Amino acid sequence: MQDRNPLLTLFYVLVVIFLFFPILIVVPISFSSGRFLSFPPEEFGLRWYINYFSDPVWMAATFRSLRVALGASILATFVGTLSVIGLGRKRSKTSGALTALFVAPAIVPNIIVALGVFILAVRMGVSDNELTLVCAHAAIGLPFVVLMVGSAYRQIDPTLERAARIMGAGPLRAFLTATLPPLTPAILSAGIFAFFVSFDELIISLFLMSSAETLPMRIWNDLRFEINPTIAAVSVFFVVVTTLAMTIAELLRRRAEKNNAA
Amino acid sequence: MTKRLTLLPGIALIGMLFLIPVGIVFQQGLFDPVFTTEHFVRFATRGAYMRIFWSTLQISTVVALVCLLVGYPIAYFIVRQPPAxxxxxxxxxxxxxxxxxxxRTYSWMVVLGKEGIINQSLIWLGLIDEPIKMLFTTGAVYVAMVQIMxxxxxxxxxxxxxxxDQSLLRAARIMGASPRKAFREVFLPLSAEGAITGTLIVFILSMGFFIVPALLGGRRDAMLANVISGQVSQTNWGFAAAISIVLLGATLLVLVLVRGASAKLVHHQEEAH
Structure with missing residues (x-):
């Protein structure tokens, strides 16, 4: 069955190198110590990491982003999981239409959501407010939670919950003891995904926030004026964090699949 | 019945932070305070805006097609490997x-810049004397967008x-089809729908691009999202909203047209067999 076409193999290798290219470039630059960019760097050091971790502006932006992303991820995961339960297992016209509604924010360009949320927030007097940003980021993270938790939910055997009900458990208890445990890995990995949707989001934050910067806003404002290697250090730090988080999410998802299959 | 109630928080969240905001965009674009097409007329009659509209469509189409041409063979290569x-x-x-x-955009700036890695390497190798302009060009926008999509x-x-079902391919081969013919007659039609869906997703996501054209493109490479953001910073909310409606409308129109055409194509193929 295996295709041993050497041309296709070479093509795959080249494409993977192209896809990794930005990461491969940013790592050595982040460890360089010269003020001016040179490649390969002449001297190595932790200068840009020290710059990043000791700069109160960068740190404030980082903690603000972590705070907002944590809030948005918890809200999206909680609301999204409840929605998945409400949509149920059977596909009907109503559940199809509602799923389309929950998934829509992933398809409509963020700039349109950003403009609408901004005008609404100004009218209600809640612009430049972290809580508004948390809610807006939760809304754009919701589609991924509904899709990821939804597909796990439909794979879980419903007879377990029904059995719990017959044995006298209330609907909440039956759900918590029979359905929630096998669903937990999917919920966690969806939560991590929603976290990074918020953490990497620029345009909604840019419209909504005026006094306080999130990390993407800080990077954006920096990049428009100069190419500063501090951004390389920030990028590498976050590639490492993201890769760790996403690997955990993927491992959780696989374990869940195995458990469900068993 | 209680199960349906769990939908309420989701509907509230989507309602407050998606449906109502998108509704507000339509209201801002179409009413001022009475119904008006003034913003759309301005958009359609000023050459600069229409040029950006067409170039947004063009960039998104080219990115989607390049991704298809590069990505389809890669997916084919992976699927033909042992499952493990x-x-x-x-x-x-x-x-x-x-x-x-x-x-990633920062990384491309470092790579493509005037004193960037490519220019430095080429000068060091003695292949060029003067740096080539790569950053702030349409080409830089294409490279970065394809890498992302x-x-x-x-x-x-x-x-x-x-x-x-991989055994279909084997069956075609046993029945005497050449590998090329087996691919064209069996694999290609069966994988066409996924390829079209993927291309459409890339197109839709590309239409809303903001960071890449702003940081890597030249002055003439702005896309609709950049114009919207520029109008917002000048507090022209009505005009920004009208451009948003155009962006959403154009995206949906392409979606419907391609879906319709591909449905016909698939149907046509089924009849031919």
């Missing part, structure tokens, strides 16, 4: 997606290809 090896090959395609788009197309193609 596929997850790792897919993993390599997916890891680059986890890097922040801003960070390619994994999405590969994933979509790959998941539809894994559903194809």
């Amino acid at each position: 090896r596929r997850p790792f090959l897919m993993f390599l395609v997916l890891v680059p997606m986890w890097m922040s788009i801003l960070a 390619l994994p999405i197309l590969i994933v979509t193609c790959f998941s539809s290809m894994t559903e194809i």
Whole structure:
């Protein structure tokens, strides 16, 4: 069955190198110590990491982003999981239409959501407010939670919950003891995904926030004026964090699949 | 009945932070305070805006087609490998997606800049005397956008290809079809729908691009999202909203047209067999 076409193999290798290219470039630059960019760097050091971790502006932006992303991820995961339960297992016209509604924010360009949320927030007097940003980021993270938790939910055997009900458990208890445990890995990995949707989001934050910067806003404002290697250090730090988080999410998802299959 | 109640928080969240905001965009674009088409007339009659409209469509189309041409063979390559090896090959395609788009854009700025890595290397090798202008060009926008979108197309193609019964290909070969013919007559039609879906997703996501054209493109490479953002910073909310409606409308129109055409094509093929 295996295709041993050497041309296709070479093509795959080249494409993977192209896809990794930005990461491969940013790592050595982040460890360089010269003020001016040179490649390969002449001297190595932790200068840009020290710059990043000791700069109160960068740190404030980082903690603000972590705070907002944590809030948005918890809200999206909680609301999204409840929605998945409400949509149920059977596909009907109503559940199809509602799923389309929950998934829509992933398809409509963020700039349109950003403009609408901004005008609404100004009218209600809640612009430049972290809580508004948390809610807006939760809304754009919701589609991924509904899709990821939804597909796990439909794979879980419903007879377990029904059995719990017959044995006298209330609907909440039956759900918590029979359905929630096998669903937990999917919920966690969806939560991590929603976290990074918020953490990497620029345009909604840019419209909504005026006094306080999130990390993407800080990077954006920096990049428009100069190419500063501090951004390389920030990028590498976050590639490492993201890769760790996403690997955990993927491992959780696989374990869940195995458990469900068993 | 109680189960239906759990939908309420989701509907409230989507309602307050998606449906009502999108509604407000339509209201702002169409009413001022009575119904008006003034913003749309301004958009359609000023050459600069129409040029950006067409170039947004063009960039998104080219990015989607390049992703298809590059990504389809990659997905095909992965799906033809032994099943045990596929997850790792897919993993390599997916890891680059986890890097922040801003960070990747920064990386391209460093690579393509006047004193960037490519120019420095070429000068060091003695191939050029003067740096070549690569940053702030349309080419830089294409390279960065394809790098961002390619994994999405590969994933979509790959998941539809894994559903194809591989024994069909073997059957075609046993019946005397050449590998090329087996691919063209069996594999290609069965994988076409996934490929079209992937291309459409890339197109839709490309239409809303903001960071890449702003930081890597030249002055003439702005896309609609950049114009919207510029109008917002000048507090021209009505005009910004009208451009948003145009962006959404154009995206949906292409979606419907391609879906319609591809449905006809698939139907036509089924009849031919």
